[in-house]
Amino acid sequence: AQSVTQLDSHVSVSEGTPVLLRCNYSSSYSPSLFWYVQHPNKGLQLLLKYTSAATLVKGINGFEAEFKKSETSFHLTKPSAHMSDAAEYFCVVIRGGSQGNLIFGKGTKLSVKP
Amino acid sequence: EAQVTQNPRYLITVTGKKLTVTCSQNMNHEYMSWYRQDPGLGLRQIYYSMNVEVTDKGDVPEGYKVSRKEKRNFPLILESPSPNQTSLYFCASSPITAARTGTTNYGYTFGSGTRLTVV
Numbered sequence: 162a163q164s165v166t167q168l169d170s171h172v173s174v175s176e177g178t179p180v181l182l183r184c185n186y187s188s189s190y191s192p193s194l195f196w197y198v199q200h201p202n203k204g205l206q207l208l209l210k211y212t213s214a215a216t217l218v219k220g221i222n223g224f225e226a227e228f229k230k231s232e233t234s235f236h237l238t239k240p241s242a243h244m245s246d247a248a249e250y251f252c253v254v255i256r257g258g259s260q261g262n263l264i265f266g267k268g269t270k271l272s273v274k275p
Numbered sequence: 276e277a278q279v280t281q282n283p284r285y286l287i288t289v290t291g292k293k294l295t296v297t298c299s300q301n302m303n304h305e306y307m308s309w310y311r312q313d314p315g316l317g318l319r320q321i322y323y324s325m326n327v328e329v330t331d332k333g334d335v336p337e338g339y340k341v342s343r344k345e346k347r348n349f350p351l352i353l354e355s356p357s358p359n360q361t362s363l364y365f366c367a368s369s370p371i372t373a374a375r376t377g378t379t380n381y382g383y384t385f386g387s388g389t390r391l392t393v394v
Contacts (some may be wrong), residue, residue, distance in 0.1 A: 170315070197385075203320075204387040205365065251317060262308055262333055263367070263383060265317035 163188045165235075165252045167266035175274045180224075180239040182269045184252030187233065194235045195253040195263075196226055205251070211235060222246070247273045277302045281366050281386035288356055288393055296351045297391050298366030304384075305371035307349040308333070310340065311362040312388075318365060325348055325371060356393040364389045 168183040186192055196208040209220025216228045222245075226237045235252060252266040279300045288294050308323040310333075320333030324343040328330065338360055340352040349368075353360060366386040 192393040205385040208384075262323055263310075263318070265319070267311075267315060267317040 163192060163256045163264055164252045165194075165254050165264060165266040167250075167252050167269050169269050170267065171270045171272070173272040173274065174242045176244055177241050180237070180242045180246065180271065182237040182252075182271065184235045184237065184266060185233050186235055186252075188254060191230075193255045194226075194228065195255075196220065196224070196235075197234050197251045197253055198248050199251065199268075200248045208237070208250070219251055223262050242271075242273045244273050244275065247271055277384065279366055279368050279384050279386040281364075281389050283389065284389060286389060286391050288391070290357055290393055291351070291355050294296050294353050294356060294381045294391075296364060296366075296391070298349045298351065298386060299347050300349075300366075300384070301347065302368060302384065303346065304368035305346070308367045308368045308369075308383075309336065309339070309349070309351050310367065312365060313362055321351070321364075322394075336375040353391075356391075360391065361393050362391060364391060 164187045166185045191213050194211040197205045199205050200206050208224050209218045211218050211228045219225045224239050226235055228235050249268045249270045251268050253263050256262050256264050283299045289314050305326045309321040310318040312318045321334045322333050322341040324330045327346050330341050330343050365388050367383045369383040
C-alpha cells in the first residue's frame with residue numbers, strides 16, 4: 162500500500178538559508194509523488210511532481226526535489242529561503258487502482274525568520 | 276481559466292441542519308474527489324467519483340453523501356451535520372488516467388476550500 166511520511170511537523174529557517182523538508186514514501190511500485198504548498202488561508206498549489214521521467218525535479222519558486230529509490234525518499238529543497246515561503250507543505254503519493262486518490266502526508270509547517 | 280470552484284468559502288451552521296457544498300470544474304475531468312483537512316492529519320479523502328453516476332467511499336465517508344449527475348459538478352452533502360465535521364474541505368479533479376494508472380502529467384487541481392463550522 163502507498164503511504165508517505167513527513168519527518169518533521171515544523172521546520173524553522175532564517176531568510177536566505179537553505180530549506181530541507183523531508184519525505185519518505187512507501188509504495189509497491191514506482192510511485193507518482195508530489196509536493197503541494199498551502200499558504201495561510203489559501204488553497205493547495207502544486208509545487209512539483211515526480212512521474213519517473215527524471216529523478217531531480219524542478220518546481221516553481223526555486224524549489225526542487227530528488228527522488229531516491231534506494232532511500233525511498235523525496236525530499237524538498239530550496240537553496241535560499243524567502244519570507245514568502247512560509248507555508249505548510251504536503252508530500253503526496255497517488256494511490257492507483259480503482260480508488261485513485263491522493264494520499265497526503267501530515268504536513269510540514271515552514272517558518273522563515275527575518 | 277481552468278479551475279475548480281467551491282462554494283461557499285465559509286459556512287457556519289447548527290447541528291442537524293442539512294447543507295450542501297458545491298464543487299464545479301471546467302476542465303472536463305472525469306475524476307473528482309472531496310477531502311477534509313484537519314490539523315496534524317493532513318488531507319483525508321471523503322468520497323470520489325470516476326465519472327458521471329459513479330461514486331465511491333474514500334477513507335472517511337461517515338456522515339457525508341455525494342452525487343455526480345453531471346460531469347462538471349460534484350456536490351458534498353451533509354444530511355445532519357455534527358460538530359466533528361467542523362473542518363476545511365477541498366474538492367479536487369483530475370483526468371481519469373491519473374487516477375487509474377497512478378501516474379499523471381498534470382497533477383490534481385484543487386478548489387480554494389470551504390471552511391465549515393458546525394456549532
